[in-house]
Amino acid sequence: MKNKFAKIAMASTLVAGILAGCGAKESSGGGASDKIKIGVNLELSGNVASYGESLEKGIDLATDEINANGGIDGKEIKLIKVDNKSDSAEAANAAIKLTSKDQVTAIIGAATSGNTVAQAQIADNTKTVVLTPSGTSPSVTVGKDGKVNEFVFRTSYIDPFQGTVAANFAANDLKVKNAAIYADSGSDYSKGLAASFKETFEAAGGSVVSEEAYVGKDTDFRATLTRIKSKNPEFVFIPGYYEEVGLIIKQARELGLNVPFMGADGWDSPTLVELAGADALNNTYITNHYSSEDPDKKIQEFVTKFKDKNKGAAPNAFNALGYDTVYLLADAIKRAGSTDSTKIKDELAKTTDLSLVTGVVSIDKNHHPIKSAIVLEYKDGKQVFFTKVNP
Amino acid sequence: MEWLQQIINGISLGSIYALIALGYTMVYGIIKLINFAHGDVFMVGAFVGFYAITGFGLGFFPALILSMVICAIFGVLIERIAYKPLRNATRIAALITAIGMSLLIEYGVIYVRGAQPEAYPNVLPNTTINVFGAQISSQSLFILGISVALMIILQFIVHKTKIGKAMRAVSHDMDAARLMGINVDNTISATFAIGSGLAGAAGVIFGVYYTKIEPLMGVIPGLKAFVAAVLGGIGIIPGAMVGGLLLGVIESIVSAAGFSLWRDAAAFVILILILIFRPSGIFGKNTREKV
CATH class of the missing domain: 3.40.50.2300 (Response regulator)
Incomplete structure (x- = not known):
C-alpha cells in the first residue's frame, strides 16, 4: 500500500511539474525579456558530425552578426546548443530538454532528415518551431498521411x-x-x-x-x-x-x-x-545548394566574412545553410513582433522572396522552400561553378 | 552493333566468373566440399593486388603474381586449419564451416581496414578499339587474354604434370589413390593452392576492370561463380569455364533486353532450372572427368 501511495505522489508531482512548465512557457512568451532563446540541436558528434559542425559555424557567424547589429527588435539572440550525437533518440531527448527545461522560442536542427523527423511530434506537442537547415527529405515537413507538420520548416530545398x-x-x-x-x-x-x-x-x-x-x-x-x-x-x-x-x-x-x-x-x-x-x-x-565561387555579391560578402572568422577556410554548403537558417528565423520573429511560437510559425509560412546566401527563398504550402540551385561542372576532377538555375 | 557489344560485355564479365568458378569446381571435384570461403579469397586477392600496386609501386604483372602466391598460401592455410580436421566429418559440418570461414574473412578484413571502398589505381593503358561499331576497351581484351592463358596453364597442369595426375586420381577414388602411394593431404592442399591462386588473379583483374573494391565484394561474384560451376557441371574443369562465360553472356542479354533489375535473379533461376532438369550440368555425367 505504501508503494501505491508513493506512486500516486510521484505521478501527481510529475503532472504538476508539466502543468507548471506550460504555465511558465506562456508567461515567458508574453513577457518582455531582453533575450530570445533559440535551441540548437545538432549532430556535433557521431557519424555525421561533419554536417553538424559545419552548420554550427554558419549559425554562430549569423548570430554574432545579428547581435552586433542590435539583435531582433533590440533583443539579443541567445543560442542554447545540444549535441544529439547523430542519433534520432538523442535528437528527440534534446528537443524535450530544449522545450521543457530551457523553454526556447524555436529550435534549429537537426542536420539530417531522420533526426529532424524525430523531433516533429515534440514540436507539435509543445508548439515550438523546429527549423532544419539541411534535412532534404520531403517527409520532414509532410507526414505519411500527407498532412503538413505545422511547426516544422526547412531552409534547404527538397530532394x-x-x-x-x-x-x-x-x-x-x-x-x-x-x-x-x-x-x-x-x-x-x-x-x-x-x-x-x-x-x-x-x-x-x-x-x-x-x-x-x-x-x-x-x-x-x-x-x-x-x-x-x-x-x-x-x-x-x-x-x-x-x-x-x-x-x-x-x-x-x-x-x-x-x-x-x-x-x-x-x-x-x-x-x-x-x-x-x-x-x-x-x-x-x-x-x-550553393557554391563559394558564385560571383553573386551577397555570396562573396558572406565568403569574406566567413573566411575572416575561420582562418581563411572557404564556406561549404552546410556553413551557408546554417547561416541562412538563422536569418530565415530572425526574419520571421521580426515580422511576428513577438516570441510567441504560433505567430512565428505563421510568419515563417508566409516568407516570400527573402534574399539569403543560398538563394531567394519563398516557403510554399508544404513548407518547402522555393529557391535557386547551383549547377557545378567537373573540370579535370575539380568542381567549377557553372550557372545558377532559378526554380 | 548493339548485340555484338553486348556479347563482348558478357564475355568480359564471364571470364571473371569463370576464373572464380574454376576454384569452386576443383575443390568440389576433389573433396566434395562447396568452399563458400572461395569468394572471399577472391576479395583478399583484390586487396593484396591493391596494396602491392599503391603501397609498393608494383606494376600489373608483379602485383598479379604476388596476389596469386599470397592467395595460394592463404587457401592452403584455410584448408589445413578449417577443413582438414573435418575431413571425415559429415559433409554438412564441412559446409557450415565453409560458411563460417567466409564470414570470418569478410569481417576480419572489415575489422582490419574498415568497410569503405577503395578505388583501384589505373595500371593498364586503356584505349578503345572500334570493331564493326562495337567499342572494345583494350583493357577488356587484355583481361580476356590473361584469363584464357591462366585456363590453358591450368589444363596443362591437370593433364600433363604429376601433381595433376595425382589430383585426378584422388578425385576418382581417394582410398585407392592412397593405396597407390599418393600423398592425399598434399594433393588436396595443392588443389586449394591452385584454386585460390586463380581466385587471387580474378581479384586483381576484377579490381583493374571494375575499379571499386570493398570487403564484401566477393559475396555476389562468389555465388555467381558457384552457379557457373553448377551450370557447367560441378567438378568438371572445362564445365566451369564454359559455365562462367555462358552466365556472363546470359546476364548481359537479360540487361540488354531491358530487364536489368532481373539480372541477378536470372543467374539463380538458371541454377534452379539446372538443378531440376540437368543436375549434372551441361557437360553431363557420362563424359565426366573430375578433379
Whole structure:
C-alpha cells in the first residue's frame, strides 16, 4: 500500500511539474525579456558530425552578426546548443530538454532528415518551431498521411527539386531534346529525383528516350549502358550516389557514350573522382545548394566574412545553410513582433522572396522552400561553378 | 552493333566468373566440399593486388603474381586449419564451416581496414578499339587474354604434370589413390593452392576492370561463380569455364533486353532450372572427368 501511495505522489508531482512548465512557457512568451532563446540541436558528434559542425559555424557567424547589429527588435539572440550525437533518440531527448527545461522560442536542427523527423511530434506537442537547415527529405515537413507538420520548416530545398533543376538546366542551358534516366531502384532519393526530372523535362518539350535502373552495390553496368547508348540520348541523368555513379561514368565513357551526364548532391564526394577518373568526369554536371565561387555579391560578402572568422577556410554548403537558417528565423520573429511560437510559425509560412546566401527563398504550402540551385561542372576532377538555375 | 557489344560485355564479365568458378569446381571435384570461403579469397586477392600496386609501386604483372602466391598460401592455410580436421566429418559440418570461414574473412578484413571502398589505381593503358561499331576497351581484351592463358596453364597442369595426375586420381577414388602411394593431404592442399591462386588473379583483374573494391565484394561474384560451376557441371574443369562465360553472356542479354533489375535473379533461376532438369550440368555425367 505504501508503494501505491508513493506512486500516486510521484505521478501527481510529475503532472504538476508539466502543468507548471506550460504555465511558465506562456508567461515567458508574453513577457518582455531582453533575450530570445533559440535551441540548437545538432549532430556535433557521431557519424555525421561533419554536417553538424559545419552548420554550427554558419549559425554562430549569423548570430554574432545579428547581435552586433542590435539583435531582433533590440533583443539579443541567445543560442542554447545540444549535441544529439547523430542519433534520432538523442535528437528527440534534446528537443524535450530544449522545450521543457530551457523553454526556447524555436529550435534549429537537426542536420539530417531522420533526426529532424524525430523531433516533429515534440514540436507539435509543445508548439515550438523546429527549423532544419539541411534535412532534404520531403517527409520532414509532410507526414505519411500527407498532412503538413505545422511547426516544422526547412531552409534547404527538397530532394526532388534537384531533379526539376537538372531538367530545366538540360532543356534551357544545354538545349538537349532527348534524355535518358538511369536511377538507383533501391533508393527513394534517386527515384524521387528521376520522377521530378522526367516530369519537368517533358513539360519543357523534351522526351525521355530511355529509363533504366540499377541496384545499389552493382559493379557491372556495361550491358545497360550499351542499351542506353543504342537509344542515342543527348543527355543522361543519373540521380545516384557516388559509389555506383563513379563506376557508371567510367564504364559509359569506355563504351563511347560521351554525352553530358548529370546528377545531384549524391555525387558530391572525392571518391567519385577516384572511381571514375578525372578524364571521364569531364562534361558532367551536378546540382548543389550553393557554391563559394558564385560571383553573386551577397555570396562573396558572406565568403569574406566567413573566411575572416575561420582562418581563411572557404564556406561549404552546410556553413551557408546554417547561416541562412538563422536569418530565415530572425526574419520571421521580426515580422511576428513577438516570441510567441504560433505567430512565428505563421510568419515563417508566409516568407516570400527573402534574399539569403543560398538563394531567394519563398516557403510554399508544404513548407518547402522555393529557391535557386547551383549547377557545378567537373573540370579535370575539380568542381567549377557553372550557372545558377532559378526554380 | 548493339548485340555484338553486348556479347563482348558478357564475355568480359564471364571470364571473371569463370576464373572464380574454376576454384569452386576443383575443390568440389576433389573433396566434395562447396568452399563458400572461395569468394572471399577472391576479395583478399583484390586487396593484396591493391596494396602491392599503391603501397609498393608494383606494376600489373608483379602485383598479379604476388596476389596469386599470397592467395595460394592463404587457401592452403584455410584448408589445413578449417577443413582438414573435418575431413571425415559429415559433409554438412564441412559446409557450415565453409560458411563460417567466409564470414570470418569478410569481417576480419572489415575489422582490419574498415568497410569503405577503395578505388583501384589505373595500371593498364586503356584505349578503345572500334570493331564493326562495337567499342572494345583494350583493357577488356587484355583481361580476356590473361584469363584464357591462366585456363590453358591450368589444363596443362591437370593433364600433363604429376601433381595433376595425382589430383585426378584422388578425385576418382581417394582410398585407392592412397593405396597407390599418393600423398592425399598434399594433393588436396595443392588443389586449394591452385584454386585460390586463380581466385587471387580474378581479384586483381576484377579490381583493374571494375575499379571499386570493398570487403564484401566477393559475396555476389562468389555465388555467381558457384552457379557457373553448377551450370557447367560441378567438378568438371572445362564445365566451369564454359559455365562462367555462358552466365556472363546470359546476364548481359537479360540487361540488354531491358530487364536489368532481373539480372541477378536470372543467374539463380538458371541454377534452379539446372538443378531440376540437368543436375549434372551441361557437360553431363557420362563424359565426366573430375578433379
